[in-house]
Amino acid sequence: xxxxxxxxxxxxxxxxxxHDHAHPHDHGNGSVLKYSDxxxxxxxxxxxxxxxxxxxxxxxxxxGLVSAADIREHLxxxxxxxxxxxxxxVARAWTDPEYKRRLLENGSDAVGEFGIxxxxxxxxxxxxxxxxxxxxxxxxxxxxxxxxxxxPPDWYKSKSYRARAVNEPRAVLREFGTLVPESVIVRVxxxxxxxxxxxxPKRPSGTEGWSAEQLAVLVxxxxxxxxxxxxxx
Amino acid sequence: MNAAAPSFDPYYILGDRxxxxxxxxxxxxxxxxxxxxxxxxVERYCGAFPNPEERAYGFSGLPKRNLYRVxxxxxxxxxxxxxxxxDLLELEIFEHWLTRAEAS
Numbered sequence: 001x002x003x004x005x006x007x008x009x010x011x012x013x014x015x016x017x018x019h020d021h022a023h024p025h026d027h028g029n030g031s032v033l034k035y036s037d038x039x040x041x042x043x044x045x046x047x048x049x050x051x052x053x054x055x056x057x058x059x060x061x062x063x064g065l066v067s068a069a070d071i072r073e074h075l076x077x078x079x080x081x082x083x084x085x086x087x088x089x090v091a092r093a094w095t096d097p098e099y100k101r102r103l104l105e106n107g108s109d110a111v112g113e114f115g116i117x118x119x120x121x122x123x124x125x126x127x128x129x130x131x132x133x134x135x136x137x138x139x140x141x142x143x144x145x146x147x148x149x150x151x152p153p154d155w156y157k158s159k160s161y162r163a164r165a166v167n168e169p170r171a172v173l174r175e176f177g178t179l180v181p182e183s184v185i186v187r188v189x190x191x192x193x194x195x196x197x198x199x200x201p202k203r204p205s206g207t208e209g210w211s212a213e214q215l216a217v218l219v220x221x222x223x224x225x226x227x228x229x230x231x232x233x
Numbered sequence: 234m235n236a237a238a239p240s241f242d243p244y245y246i247l248g249d250r251x252x253x254x255x256x257x258x259x260x261x262x263x264x265x266x267x268x269x270x271x272x273x274x275v276e277r278y279c280g281a282f283p284n285p286e287e288r289a290y291g292f293s294g295l296p297k298r299n300l301y302r303v304x305x306x307x308x309x310x311x312x313x314x315x316x317x318x319x320d321l322l323e324l325e326i327f328e329h330w331l332t333r334a335e336a337s
Binding site for chain 1: 263264265267268279280282285300302307310311314315316317319320321322323324325326327
């Protein structure tokens, strides 16, 4: 890393420092950075990201691993992802029990019915119920079901969310305005390897008889990560 | 789903109690530090995938490695976890990062 790597300066790692995704919040002994420290890290490192991205892009193009056109087309495809897709998938599951069963059993195949290709990853759909509230995070980087939701929002990539969603998920949920009763299990999914996660929110009460089209608009991106619940306006 | 076709039989099955190896080797690892040394239960077998620890350095990552989702109690991960004892955290751990733990 560069000499600006903030970890080397501000925190005494007790374990040998590796390049293990420079795991930002975990110091190997269970201690966690405080929110205030973390925001400092974000500001400092953000200055480096464009330079790192540009350097990496130049290297992979020079090596012939991908072409400049491949990168541009991929970004264009991500930007074009329809932000209503997640809502339509959920609405179908809410109105079609057989589809819901398929979605929970094999998420990749079930979203394939909507023309979505999960590529090398597999999709796991986790269902919010009266007893479980699911929350998705990627502590190592920013793994996200991009094939369905497009690019993740900035907060999802922030170090504070990535650190705190695993360590104090209920506090994070409260900050999003989501109060999960103590009797309900908070189940956090760290999207750290080859699976991707999508939350199937609870269908809001008072929507009995609604069509899939009406229901779909109740499901926003944030519902599908689990930071909020789907609500009836 | 060829990507997940197992190249060898999974060693652990659903419900097995496992411990994540507590080691800090250099290199690109997918096992977050916070979970190393912690005990949990196999939630599902995900399939076999090319080893990202090899792929990170330009190798093929073959043979594929078995990947599991492991479920942990939050209170077993964080001392002083501020929430009910039933709260859970689940993540994906490759087989070579797991050892069998005694049933509790």
